[in-house]
Amino acid sequence: MPGGGCCPDCGSTELVEDSHYSQSQLVCSDCGCVVTEGTLTTTFSDEGNLREVTYSRSTGENEQVSRSQQRGLRRVRDLCRVLQLPATFEDTAIAYYQQAYRHPGIRAARLQKKEVLVGCCVLITCRQHNWPLTMGTICTLLYADLDVFSGTYMQLVKLLGLDVPSLCLADLVKTYCSSFKLFQVSPSVPAKYVEDKEKMLSRTLQLVELADETWLVTGRHPLPVITAATFLAWQSLQPSDRLTCSLARFCKLANVDLPYPASSRLQELLAVLLQMAEQLAWLQVLKLDKRSVVKHIDDLLQHRHMLVRKAFRDGTAELESQKREPQGQEQRQGKEEAGSSSLDLSERKRPPSPALLLPPCMLKPPKRVCPPPSVSTVTGDENISDSEIEQYLRTPQEVRDFQRAQAAAQAATNVPNPP
Amino acid sequence: DDLTPLGSPPLSPYDVYIPNPFNPETVFSSHLEVQQTPGDFSSVDLSFLPDELTHENKDQTVTRSENEVEENCNSRSQPSGEPLPSEQDVSLGFTSNSLSNSLAHLHWGHANSLQLSPEKSNTLPLTSITPMTPVTPVSECSGIVPQLQNIVSTVNLACKLDLKKIALHAKNAEYNPKRFAAVIMRIREPRTTALIFSSGKMVCTGAKSEEQSRLAARKYARVVQKLGFPARFLDFKIQNMVASCDVRFSIRLEGLVLTHQQFCSYEPELFPGLIYRMVKPRIVLLIFVSGKVVLTGAKERSEIYEAFENIYPILR
Numbered sequence: 203m204p205g206g207g208c209c210p211d212c213g214s215t216e217l218v219e220d221s222h223y224s225q226s227q228l229v230c231s232d233c234g235c236v237v238t239e240g241t242l243t244t245t246f247s248d249e250g251n252l253r254e255v256t257y258s259r260s261t262g263e264n265e266q267v268s269r270s271q272q273r274g275l276r277r278v279r280d281l282c283r284v285l286q287l288p289a290t291f292e293d294t295a296i297a298y299y300q301q302a303y304r305h306p307g308i309r310a311a312r313l314q315k316k317e318v319l320v321g322c323c324v325l326i327t328c329r330q331h332n333w334p335l336t337m338g339t340i341c342t343l344l345y346a347d348l349d350v351f352s353g354t355y356m357q358l359v360k361l362l363g364l365d366v367p368s369l370c371l372a373d374l375v376k377t378y379c380s381s382f383k384l385f386q387v388s389p390s391v392p393a394k395y396v397e398d399k400e401k402m403l404s405r406t407l408q409l410v411e412l413a414d415e416t417w418l419v420t421g422r423h424p425l426p427v428i429t430a431a432t433f434l435a436w437q438s439l440q441p442s443d444r445l446t447c448s449l450a451r452f453c454k455l456a457n458v459d460l461p462y463p464a465s466s467r468l469q470e471l472l473a474v475l476l477q478m479a480e481q482l483a484w485l486q487v488l489k490l491d492k493r494s495v496v497k498h499i500d501d502l503l504q505h506r507h508m509l510v511r512k513a514f515r516d517g518t519a520e521l522e523s524q525k526r527e528p529q530g531q532e533q534r535q536g537k538e539e540a541g542s543s544s545l546d547l548s549e550r551k552r553p554p555s556p557a558l559l560l561p562p563c564m565l566k567p568p569k570r571v572c573p574p575p576s577v578s579t580v581t582g583d584e585n586i587s588d589s590e591i592e593q594y595l596r597t598p599q600e601v602r603d604f605q606r607a608q609a610a611a612q613a614a615t616n617v618p619n620p621p
Numbered sequence: 622d623d624l625t626p627l628g629s630p631p632l633s634p635y636d637v638y639i640p641n642p643f644n645p646e647t648v649f650s651s652h653l654e655v656q657q658t659p660g661d662f663s664s665v666d667l668s669f670l671p672d673e674l675t676h677e678n679k680d681q682t683v684t685r686s687e688n689e690v691e692e693n694c695n696s697r698s699q700p701s702g703e704p705l706p707s708e709q710d711v712s713l714g715f716t717s718n719s720l721s722n723s724l725a726h727l728h729w730g731h732a733n734s735l736q737l738s739p740e741k742s743n744t745l746p747l748t749s750i751t752p753m754t755p756v757t758p759v760s761e762c763s764g765i766v767p768q769l770q771n772i773v774s775t776v777n778l779a780c781k782l783d784l785k786k787i788a789l790h791a792k793n794a795e796y797n798p799k800r801f802a803a804v805i806m807r808i809r810e811p812r813t814t815a816l817i818f819s820s821g822k823m824v825c826t827g828a829k830s831e832e833q834s835r836l837a838a839r840k841y842a843r844v845v846q847k848l849g850f851p852a853r854f855l856d857f858k859i860q861n862m863v864a865s866c867d868v869r870f871s872i873r874l875e876g877l878v879l880t881h882q883q884f885c886s887y888e889p890e891l892f893p894g895l896i897y898r899m900v901k902p903r904i905v906l907l908i909f910v911s912g913k914v915v916l917t918g919a920k921e922r923s924e925i926y927e928a929f930e931n932i933y934p935i936l937r
Contacts, residue, residue, distance in 0.1 A: 207937060337888075337890045338890070348891075352888075352891045353891075355888075355891075356657055356886070356891075359886070365882055365883065367882075368875065368878060368887065369889075370892070397821070400909065417910070419889075420873060420874050420889075420910045421874060421893040421894070421909065422893065423889055423890050424890070455725070470784065479629060496688070523656060558862055560871050561871050561910045561911060563910065563911045564910075564911045564912070565869055578829065578832070578833060580830065580832040580836055581836075582809070582831070582832035582833070582834075582835035582836045582839075583835075583836075584836060586836075586843050587838055588809075588847075591843050591844055593792075594792055594793045594808065594844055594897040595790060595791060595844070595847060595848070596789075596790050596791065596792050600792075601789060601790060604789065
C-alpha cells in the first residue's frame with residue numbers, strides 16, 4: 203500500500219485496500235487490523251490515509267439540515283433523475299421542498315407524508331414548466347395512495363401560496379401516445395398493427411380537441427379520454443385490419459395500462475362522431491353505427507369544425523329558453539310537428555335537427571327528482587314538549603335489560619374459543 | 622346514450638336562444654314593486670325616472686329623496702375615489718322581492734353616491750346613462766336562490782357529562798370510546814345529529830335552517846337535562862352553513878381557471894369540480910360542469926347569497 207500509512211497496532215506499513223461489501227477499508231496485511239473504515243473516520247485521518255473525502259461531507263453544510271430533510275432532498279433528486287427531467291427542474295423542486303420544510307406542520311408530519319411531499323414538489327415544478335406529468339405517474343413511482351397525495355398536494359399549494367397551471371393537454375397527448383409500443387414490429391405487435399408515430403399523434407390530437415369541444419373532457423380525468431382517442435385514431439388509420447381489435451387488447455399490445463373510464467369515454471366519443479356523421483350527406487345514407495363510423499373518422503375530422511357547429515346546438519341557451527319561455531316551448535313543439543310532417547314527405551333528405559351540446563352528465567335524466575324545498579316556519583324558540591323528549595329516553599326496565607344484554611355480550615367475547 | 626335527434630326542422634343556432642329582452646318597462650315596474658316595501662329604499666332617488674312611469678303616490682318619496690339627494694349634493698364633496706358622473710349611475714341588479722334585504726342594500730349603496738340633476742329629461746334614462754360601475758341589466762341578475770342544505774352549530778351545556786350514563790339511558794345515542802370520544806345522538810324532528818362531549822360542549826349538524834339548528838340544539842340540551850345533568854344553553858353559535866343551487870347551464874371550468882387563476886383550483890385528476898375561494902365574502906364554492914354550485918364556509922345566510930350573486934356573472 204503506497205503512502206505513509208502505518209498500522210496503529212503492529213506499526214507495519216503493509217496496508218492493503220480491501221472492501222467489505224461496499225465499504226472500502228484499509229487493512230493491515232500483517233495483523234489484520236482495520237485501519238480505516240467507511241464512516242468511522244474523520245476527514246483528517248481519511249485524508250491522512252489518502253482516502254478521498256467528498257466536498258459535501260467535509261464542509262458541514264448538511265449539519266444544519268436535519269437527516270430527515272436530507273433524505274427528502276435526496277429523494278427529490280432521485281425522482282427527478284428517474285423521470286429524466288431537465289437539470290433546472292431539480293433545483294426548483296429542491297427549493298420547494300426546503301420552503302415547505304420550514305413550516306412546522308410539514309416538519310412534524312409522518313414519513314409517509316414527507317415521502318408524498320417529494321412527489322408534490324416535483325409535480326408542481328413540472329406543471330410550472332408545462333411538463334406533462336400526471337399524478338397517477340408519480341403515485342405509481344412513489345407507491346403512494348392518490349388520496350394521501352391529493353391531501354398533501356392541496357395543502358402544499360395552499361401553504362406555499364403557489365399558482366399551479368393546469369395540465370397541458372396537448373403535451374400530455376404527445377408524451378402519452380409516444381409511450382405506446384406500436385411504432386415498430388415486435389413479437390407481440392404484428393405488422394398490420396404497426397403505425398406511423400406522427401400520423402397517429404396528429405389524429406389523436408384532433409380527436410382530443412374534438413372531445414374537449416364537445417364537453418367530454420371538462421371535469422374528467424384527462425388520461426382515459428386520451429386513451430380512447432389514441433385507440434380510435436389507430437383504428438381509423440387502417441380500419442379494415444384493426445376493427446376486430448378491442449380497446450383492452452389494444453392497450454395490452456401497446457404495453458400501456460387501460461384506465462377504467464376509457465371504455466365509457468370511447469362510447470361517448472363514438473356517439474359524438476355519429477352525430478357529426480349524420481350531417482354529412484354521403485354518410486347519412488350509409489346508416490352508420492358505432493363500428494362502421496370508424497372507417498369515416500378521416501372525413502369527419504377534416505370537416506369537424508363545420509360539423510360540430512351543424513350537429514349540435516347550444517345546450518345552454520336551450521335550457522334557459524326552456525326555463526324562461528314556456529310559450530316558446532309550444533312554439534317549438536308546433537315547429538316540430540310541422541317538421542315531422544315534412545319529414546314524411548322529404549324522406550331523410552335533410553339532416554336531422556341538432557342535438558344538445560352539453561356535458562354527458564347534463565344529458566342523462568336526473569337520477570332522482572329533487573323535491574322543492576318546503577318552507578319551514580320554525581322560529582327556534584318553540585316550546586319543547588316533555589313527551590317528545592321522553593320518547594328518546596329508556597325506561598328503567600329497558601335500562602336493566604340493556605345492561606344485562608351488554609354484560610352478556612361482554613362475557614361472550616371474553617370466553618376463549620373452544621379448542 | 623345516443624343523442625336522438627328531434628324530428629323538427631333544422632333551426633339555425635340562433636333561433637332557439639330567446640334572450641330575456643332588456644325591457645326598460647319591466648325593469649321599472651319591478652323597481653317600483655320594490656319600492657312598495659317600506660323603509661328600506663327610502664334613501665333612493667327616483668328623479669331619473671321619466672315622469673310617466675312614476676306612480677302618483679310615489680311623488681312623496683320622489684320629492685323626499687330629491688331633497689335628500691340635494692342635501693347630499695350640497696354637503697358632500699367628491700365621494701372618495703369615484704369621479705362625479707354627469708349622468709346617473711344606476712345599479713339595476715334587482716328584480717324580485719325575494720332578494721334578501723342585505724342584498725338590496727348592496728345594490729342600492731351605489732345609488733346613494735349619485736350626483737343628479739333633478740330636472741332630468743323625460744327620455745328613457747337607460748339609453749343616456751354612462752354607468753361608472755358595470756350596469757347589471759335585469760336579464761343577468763340570477764333570480765336563483767341557493768338552498769341551505771346543512772347547518773353546523775355549537776353550544777356549551779356548561780356542565781361535565783358522564784357519557785356512559787347518557788349512552789345507557791338514551792335510546793338515540795351511540796357511544797364507542799375506542800372510536801370517538803363523544804356520544805353521537807340523533808333526533809327525528811328536526812332531523813339532526815349531535816356530538817356531545819364530556820366537557821359539556823356539543824356540536825349539532827344536519828339542520829336545514831338556522832332556526833331549526835337552534836331548536837334541535839335545545840332539544841338535545843333538554844334530553845341531557847332529563848337525564849339528570851344541570852345542562853344550560855350557552856353561546857349557541859352557527860359555525861358553518863352549506864348551500865347548493867343550479868345555474869342551469871354548463872360551465873367551462875378550464876376557462877374559468879384561466880380568467881380567475883388566483884381564486885380557482887381545478888384538478889380534474891383529483892376532483893371533478895372547481896374550487897373557488899372567494900375573498901369577499903370568505904366563502905368556498907364548488908363549481909361543477911353541470912352548473913351545480915355548492916357554497917360553504919358561511920356563518921351567515923347573507924354571505925351565501927352575496928357569494929352567489931358575485932359568482933353568477935362570472936359563470937355566465
